[in-house]
Amino acid sequence: MSPEQILKELIHLAHELGREDRQLVILGEGNLSADCQDGTFWVKASGSSMAEIDENGFSRVRFEPVLEMCAWNEAPGKQVMQGLRSALLEDGMRQPSIETFLHAVCLHESEAKFIAHTHPTAVLAILSSKLGAESFMHHIFPETIPICGRAPAIVPYTEPGLMLGQAVRRSLQTHFEKYGEMPKIMLMENHGLVVLGISAREALNITRITNKWADILLATYALGGPKYLSSEQVDKFLHLLDEQIHKDQ
Numbered sequence: 326m327s328p329e330q331i332l333k334e335l336i337h338l339a340h341e342l343g344r345e346d347r348q349l350v351i352l353g354e355g356n357l358s359a360d361c362q363d364g365t366f367w368v369k370a371s372g373s374s375m376a377e378i379d380e381n382g383f384s385r386v387r388f389e390p391v392l393e394m395c396a397w398n399e400a401p402g403k404q405v406m407q408g409l410r411s412a413l414l415e416d417g418m419r420q421p422s423i424e425t426f427l428h429a430v431c432l433h434e435s436e437a438k439f440i441a442h443t444h445p446t447a448v449l450a451i452l453s454s455k456l457g458a459e460s461f462m463h464h465i466f467p468e469t470i471p472i473c474g475r476a477p478a479i480v481p482y483t484e485p486g487l488m489l490g491q492a493v494r495r496s497l498q499t500h501f502e503k504y505g506e507m508p509k510i511m512l513m514e515n516h517g518l519v520v521l522g523i524s525a526r527e528a529l530n531i532t533r534i535t536n537k538w539a540d541i542l543l544a545t546y547a548l549g550g551p552k553y554l555s556s557e558q559v560d561k562f563l564h565l566l567d568e569q570i571h572k573d574q
């Protein structure tokens with residue numbers, strides 16, 4: 326896919342994520358990115374609204390300088406903004422989102438090609454509660470297992486920007502050490518959701534089902550709390566899926 330085609334898919338994805346009825350983002354919330362597979366990636370420009378975004382709402386950024394900045398210990402905000410500007414592929418493109426670090430890390434460390442970061446109402450309700458992300462550590466219905474992955478990665482609340490990019494990198498590493506694979510979803514406490522998709526379609530599907538998962542989880546608390554699937558039930562379901570895939574091939 327050419328960078329122009331990838332940008333078209335990103336714009337479509339932003340409009341889908343920005344639909345008001347889905348309650349995933351409002352106003353300037355959220356951001357998204359896609360790998361151009363030439364050492365650069367598209368990322369939402371600062372301040373654009375997902376629902377109304379067009380080509381001018383995205384900037385194309387080089388991976389290398391952004392990943393180098395992720396190794397900085399501490400930097401004043403002005404220096405970070407200047408660093409991001411100098412990572413732009415072309416002068417004249419808009420200031421990339423402050424969450425460009427998070428996107429660079431997710432695209433670089435995983436197989437994902439499209440990263441979608443949203444603040445879904447139901448997910449954020451749980452992530453802002455005393456229970457926090459822990460509620461999502463076990464599945465409550467089987468559909469989330471193949472779509473959202475065995476377990477989410479969790480990021481404790483961290484201020485947006487460079488520090489969050491670093492926290493995301495640590496969380497991905499911890500998750501990989503524990504499960505031997507990269508997550509499909511990342512839950513940022515008191516903040517929101519990050520989805521790592523192979524395609525734009527996958528990023529949208531994972532985001533939507535994670536919000537449905539959160540809706541159901543919230544409802545279970547009115548009925549005595551969630552009845553989680555056991556790890557044996559999860560294994561059995563994954564085994565069944567595996568068999569089905571082999572039969573279909």
Ligand SMILES: [Zn+2]
Nearest residue numbers: 355442516517
């Ligand atoms: Zn956010």
